[in-house]
Amino acid sequence: ADSEQTAQGSAPGADRPTIALVMKSLANEFFVTMADGARAHQELNDERYDLVINGIKNEVDLAQQVALIDQMIASNVDAIVISPADSKAVVPALARAETAGIIIINIDNRLEKDILSEYGLTIPFVGPDNFLGAEMVGTHLASKLAPGDQVAILEGVPTAFNSQRRTAGFRKAMKDAGMNIVAQQSAQWDQTMAVTVTAAILVQHPDLAAILCSNDNMALGAAAAVSQAGKEDQVQIVGFDNISALHDLIRGGNVLATIDQHADLLAVYGIEFALEALQSDLPLEDKTTPVDLITGTSIE
């Protein structure tokens, strides 16, 4: 179906712009939802633009994302909407795109300002505030705990900016509420790894009261480990991303809450922005998209 889209794009006479959506791992539900949202939007607006969607194989493969940007320049797209795998290292490639006259919109993960200005780029950012989201779910969790309770944090890939922001948000919420952070380890965004790490943390800290996970895959893993240890009643879990697989667990009370950053709309905001920019020369402002707390009551 995707290649058809490109084929359509080449239809003679069509002067619709082509927008390239460049993302991180398309193997991750969050980005898949994002891509699906974009695709649905394109179908509704077929007359307005064409869409090429690309992701990298593995979230940390920066060089591949840079290659993707170059490839999009080579295939002559009009705009690039990018969720950067790294907030610094893709900037030079984006500068090349800008030189080639391509409009660039930054979504999901904010590019570093200093480096943008070094290249003389002004790229508008559309996306959620990860720190805020993490703080929000953390504060909600704290309201169910007593000060001094032991909590643990599961990080994603430690080099990932999102992971770092969420961890910071978690830490702030926990500090503010007087919780005791006894462990902080990376489970590499991975579910199986999360079970292993959580199980070990539970052994080491038998009195643990809560686990804060930087994404929902790890929350799923943490929930499996907690149930294997028979500590469902003792340990609260929160996640981030609001993937559908987590809903059963939230309903069942195994997971307390997660954050919805409206993945399905994230790319759409970016695309709309790009379309606007293609039509007018007005400078674009950054735009923060909403993050919402999801709990058992909000799912019903």
Added chain:
Amino acid sequence: MAAARLSIQNLHKSFSVPVLTGINLTVKRGEIHGLVGENGAGKTTFGSILAGFVSKDNGMITLDGVEYEPSGPKDAFEAGISCAAQELSLINPLSVTENIALRKLPHSCSVISGQELEQRTRSILQRVGLGSLDPDTRTGTLGLAERQLLEFAKSVFLDCRVLILDEPTAALTAQQASVLHEIVTGLAASGTSVIYISHRLQDVLEVSDNVTVLRDGRIVTTAPAGSMGVAELMEYMSGDFQTGNKTARCAAAQTPEPVLEVEHITTEELPHEISFTARAGEIIGIAGLSGSGRSELLNALFGLTPLTGGAISRHSAGEKVRISNPGTAKRSGMAYLGEDRQSMGLYPGHPVLTNMMVPGDLQGVASMSLLDNRREAAAAEKLVEELSVKCDGLDQDIDQLSGGNQQKILIARWLYCNSDIFLFDEPTRGIDVGTKNMIYNLMFDLRHEGKTILFTSSEIEELMAVGDRIFVLSRRKLVETFTADNWSETEILAACFREFATRTPHVH
């Protein structure tokens, strides 16, 4: 001894060139049929077709009156044809027992029946003269002669109608060979037909009922063994008969100058101290029974096994170099040829050219480490001609050469590089008589140039024909040194057995 067991009509086989052409042959029940021919004549190919390793192109084979066309080795031995291969088919990590029985491991519901197996193995090891071998030993740790006997044991383990033996005695001493011959004669008497391929023509004549000579893939004659002599066979094999010029040995000028000094060396395998001095321009033969440590001694001399005591030094131009590893050995002008060409010599999957030129120091074809491909090819071409190697060209894959021709390539390897001391372990294994004489002449030439050669052989006649001195090892001990003027075959043989005299003999 009546009915035709195996009858072959108009058999053809070619690879890129014809290898067997119009073979017609009948082998009777209980007959031992000798098959001889020069290296590359097609003997192994013939045996391989019967054993189902390769398929024929054309022709008709009948076994006991029934048409026989095996689709693979399994088919062949289910039909009753068993083969002891020239390039041994033993599997190193498996035990002796498992190897012997590999074609048909006794089992119930696939679970191996250990006890039954062990008994049968022990009795068969006893028969081939390996009674003292532990059936649980991993095959990979055994010496070449033992491996060759195992290959034989493996092929007679199952009852068979036709037994093909492809150079079964190439690595065996005369004593071991005669044990094997006794078994073969016994099998024939009980009705098994045997095809016996060998370059030891005297043996072939003694054991066989009839002999067939192959030349370039065609049968030149089939005749009763009794009606022929070695010289006649050789004439048939080569088409134009000439013996090697053995008188060359007298022309050798021996200089007393020592080139290799071995002082009181011992290794894990050679517990008794060994000392001797080798001089420029002499050929030293090393005799011994199987397992007596001949290979071990050459390995130690080339620095392949660590010494536990003593020292080896190389003298040249007033300098003295200690040999401690193969690198120093080679740099100081030593060359080594291992006994097992498959594992110690060949580079499988590589062309003849590479196999010939790699190991040498590539002097003369390389300057400053850069190869000159034209000079390299020319040098290789010359050697191929000199040793009459039968191959389709320097580009041919070494795996496709016949066993004897592979051996020639390995010898050629060392003739080219500028070595002064040659350590050759069974250099003539699997080589036909004509070429053997050629190799002896090459050795004499080397000696004439003041080079030194130490070589082993399981044939005492060969050692006596070429050597200036003969060292005898017995039970890993250097027991005696003979010189050309004071030796006789019986004395040498007696020395070989000396260390066994008081203990249970190892070899029957």
Added chain:
Amino acid sequence: MRSLVKENFIFASLILLVIFFGLAADNFFSLVTLRTILNQLPALTVVTVGMTLVLIVGGIDLSVGSVLGFCATIVGMAMMNWDFSIVTACFLAIGAGIICGSVNGILAAYLALPSFIVTLGMLEMARGMAYITTDSQTMYIGASIQKLALPISGTGVSPALVIALSTVFAAQFILTRTVPGRHIVAVGANTRAARMSGIDTKLYRMVVLAVSGALAGLGGIFNAAYLGAADPNAGAGMELAAIAAAVIGGTSLMGGRGSVAGAFAGVLIIAILQNGLAQLGVSEPAKRLITGGVIIIAVFIDSWRIRRDRMRTG
């Protein structure tokens, strides 16, 4: 007996590791730790058994991790979307594994392509199929499958672990005591000679890869049970862990030599290491450094065995 002595050295590494973590982490010596580790074993164990057989026959199977992931998603789909019973779902998953493995096997054995490349191709393709099956979504399954991974009441061991251990025993028995087992070793050690002995070398190569696929399928079930969910990314990178476990346990990458029991010891080392490091809560870079070091030290200790063997037999 002989093989016990043989594996001694690898068990020495194991004991050293346990002692180290026992001293370094507070609660390491506890029943909970033991249970935690035992729970982690089944998937990697069965995958490693398959890998060991493939390595012994002289091949390699890089696709195990992806096939595991693909089969896990099959379990998820079968139970959640197609409403099959857990038993049917498991059969489907193992069937899917066998198909992937057989494709590997046919390409590697009968078309004589290098198994490394064939299974590398399958690594990509099976992962692609895993994404397609669940539309790249993690699929929550819940308690129905988790019971496979939870201790059978009163025993402390889960059905998954029992099955995994049985696999180890069966494979070790087959390898050392049966005709096909000895044939596998023969094919791996010297294919030409094995063929000359009438062994159908291609069939063995093919079957062993198919078995590895089936075991990866079983591993997928265990993974789904462990997570209570079907994760299309499950098993990523597991091929390297399985090869490492096999090689630490004395299996040669050149074929013809290996032990399933040793490979299981390798799995234990990896599991204990992961668990111990997580209990210590060391940082990610430190985890990497220690993991790398332990892997090297484990084969180093094991290499003494080989050296001694060599000395002993000359």
Added chain:
Amino acid sequence: MRSLVKENFIFASLILLVIFFGLAADNFFSLVTLRTILNQLPALTVVTVGMTLVLIVGGIDLSVGSVLGFCATIVGMAMMNWDFSIVTACFLAIGAGIICGSVNGILAAYLALPSFIVTLGMLEMARGMAYITTDSQTMYIGASIQKLALPISGTGVSPALVIALSTVFAAQFILTRTVPGRHIVAVGANTRAARMSGIDTKLYRMVVLAVSGALAGLGGIFNAAYLGAADPNAGAGMELAAIAAAVIGGTSLMGGRGSVAGAFAGVLIIAILQNGLAQLGVSEPAKRLITGGVIIIAVFIDSWRIRRDRMRTG
């Protein structure tokens, strides 16, 4: 001449691939596409050259990706925090690569440990060191290093590409036309025979792994130049890509056979494939399926060469 014919089939795959993408994607036949692909090549190319040599000598180097990442962070630190010149930084990075490679080499050759495991250990350790060097952060470097990856004015090729291509030529020349090259092949084809010919087999094994480390270091520099930044995650998974490229190009994993020129063709196939798929914008699962299929088809086509070779001579 002979080697040209030999590589024919692999180049056939290449041309097929180019034609396919030319027809399927609009702007595939363009200078920009060419430049984009050329820009991507240098790092994988040099790493693959090292890998090919290691494979030919009968080893394997799984650590190349991590060592590349580690060396990239060294470049970053050297230029940004230690204020070294770009030249010094490059020397430091290559030095770091040589050290990692030599450690691999010493353990694999002189302690006779399997190179698979040794380099798997190094894979973990070098990644750990990369994280430590930059404290798990990507480090922005900027234009100073990027000039290595940008076209030399008026030519369209970057210094990195020139260096990478020179490496390919040099390695192919060494392999086919020099004595050490012959010796490397001999060691890989039959170590025992090589040793018995007085070739210092351990030294070759060790040196080749060290060279592979050095080339991974060079790859790290190219990666940093390509990104304009030092990424501690750089090169993750690159070991498999490099092995795939080498094997597609006709190198045997059993050692003793291989061609650097063929491996470069393998790199081209991988790069063109990645590029073409991205331009088509196919979904991730489809990308996986196609990548897997192409890898298998490429070796399948290559296997004709081997079969024909066999036919011709036997």
